[in-house]
Amino acid sequence: MEATAKGRDRVEDYINLGVRGFWMPVATSVQLKAGKPLARKIAGENLVLWRDGAGKVRCVEDFCPHRGAKLSLGHVQDGNIACGYHGVTVNGEGTVVRVPAMPDCALEGRKALTYYECNEAGGAVFIYLPSADRPDAPEFVPPxxxxxxxxxxxxxxxxxxxxxxxxxxxxxxxxxxxxxxxxxxxxxxxxxxxxxxxxxxxxxxxxxxxxxxxxxxxxxxxxxxxxxxxxxxxxxxxxxxxxxxxxxxxxxxxxxxxxxxxxxxxxxxxxxxxxxxxxxxxxxxxxxxxxxxxxxxxxxxxxxxxxxxxxxxxxxxxxxxxxxxxxxxxRRAKEHFKALDAEESAGKQTA
Ligand code: FES
Ligand SMILES: [Fe+2]
The missing domain is CATH 3.90.380.10 (Naphthalene 1,2-dioxygenase Alpha Subunit; Chain A, domain 1)
Known part of the structure; x- marks a missing residue:
């Protein structure tokens, strides 16, 4: 009985924070200006968006891999995002591409952050927020x-x-x-x-x-x-x-x-x-x-x-x-938890 109530709370809490596994609009296209990062909190996650050199929207966690400052306080440089604190620079796939303060720093090339697939349609920017059961972005089909x-x-x-x-x-x-x-x-x-x-x-x-x-x-x-x-x-x-x-x-x-x-x-x-x-x-x-x-x-x-x-x-x-x-x-929340629980028990078995 108690387990069921707990399960219900877990599902309810998850839905309240935001059902994932969808493409979601996060900004209008005009809000995302070339050269300027944009901070967004989506379903409790702090994200930063910017346009790369080709104008394509990029989105990673708003967290500098060096010591955690918000990347959105930094600037766009050569299509990547550079932290305003010590200049550590991350690309659209969340990989550190530059540590300007230290030549040949071992951080360069390290995959450090989660990134999110982005798209634009109808004058808005969409990101895909993965769920446990839908980790990969499906094709984006706008209305x-x-x-x-x-x-x-x-x-x-x-x-x-x-x-x-x-x-x-x-x-x-x-x-x-x-x-x-x-x-x-x-x-x-x-x-x-x-x-x-x-x-x-x-x-x-x-x-x-x-x-x-x-x-x-x-x-x-x-x-x-x-x-x-x-x-x-x-x-x-x-x-x-x-x-x-x-x-x-x-x-x-x-x-x-x-x-x-x-x-x-x-x-x-x-x-x-x-x-x-x-x-x-x-x-x-x-x-x-x-x-x-x-x-x-x-x-x-x-x-x-x-x-x-x-x-x-x-x-x-x-x-x-x-x-x-x-x-x-x-139903969508339960699919998420089913996948999450399966992942966890698979992890336990191999541990
Ligand atoms: S915290 Fe971002 S470069 Fe140091
Ligand atoms: Fe209304």
Whole structure:
């Protein structure tokens, strides 16, 4: 009995800090400027990112192999990162390439740090955070909106003082829009009562309102595949809101630690050619502020929820998406621990 409770705590703690084994957005591409390191804490790990000589993003632990200073306080030199303390320089694979203070130092050539695979898509930088069961990065397949010519996407990133899990729960709960966002641009439309329906998909699920479609934020698709976890939802737009179909949000929630996270939102519209130009103009000129206003409503509400609220929640039918999402995360966590335990017992046997 006790062992089961311990196992549950271990799984819960792991999920709270951040389920690994996914490609996660960690910065917008413009935040990572050539020549300047960028520090990021992701799922409790301190990391440093920079662009190498070819402009490719690199990421290693933010820890100097010499005496542990943060490499992010240093500078980029010849595509590598040089510590600001004594100049020890590490490349994108975490190998020491230079110890400038001492000729022929034995540290040179030593593999010293963990490095993380990096990619860019949709105007953001992604890293792969390995789990025990998924140590190698799977192919990075971003949401199709990021790579298709049919879509215009605006990436945006916010830092919220609450668990990343609340952002995901929030997305898996379309019904909140009719209440929390009732005074916003389009989210006021429609009925304030409904029943929710959950449809399992090959990669995740879709949660939707039973009695209302195409009126408000009426559905969310939650995708959890081999390498990514994100959500997608559509908000129908009136004709006055420019060309294209519904306004689409593609979102990721990247854990910083148990208490804080980065919420990433891509604001997407399916428009091409000159219509794309007018959409971009309209968005920048009129709509962007409104969207930040709506996000602010989410932020305030989510930051008001205590970290341990799950212990006391009383869910009802509308939370079937939230429950399903949590089940999927528990499953991924268990796969991680199964691999970890197998590694440990293999280690014991050979010891
Ligand atoms: S601590 Fe980084 S070079 Fe000494
Ligand atoms: Fe919301």
């Amino acid at each position: 199709e909106e990021f790579t298709s010519d049919e879509w215009q996407v605006f990436p945006c990133m916010t830092y919220w003082d609450c668990s990343y899990r609340f952002s995901l729960d929030n997305a898996a709960d379309p019904m909140h829009a009719s209440y929390l966002h009732a005074n916003s641009f389009t989210l006021a439309y429609g009925s304030k009562q409904d029943t929710m329906k959950l449809e399992r998909r090959e990669k995740g699920f879709q949660i939707e309102r039973v009695n209302q479609k195409g009126v408000n934020f009426d559905y969310t698709e939650v995708v959890m595949d081999e390498g990514t976890m994100f959500f997608r939802l559509d908000i129908p737009y009136p004709d006055g809101a420019g060309p294209g179909g519904p306004f689409r949000i593609v979102g990721f929630a990247t854990p910083v630690d148990e208490h804080t996270h980065y919420s990433f939102f891509w604001r997407c519209r399916q428009v091409q050619g000159t219509a794309a130009e007018s959409w971009r103009f309209l968005y920048r000129a009129f709509l962007e502020d409104r969207h930040w206003h709506v996000l602010e409503q989410d932020r305030v509400m989510l930051e008001s929820i205590p970290d341990d609220a799950r212990r006391r929640e009383m869910l009802y039918q509308h939370d079937i998406g939230v429950s399903r999402l949590r089940q999927m995360m528990v």
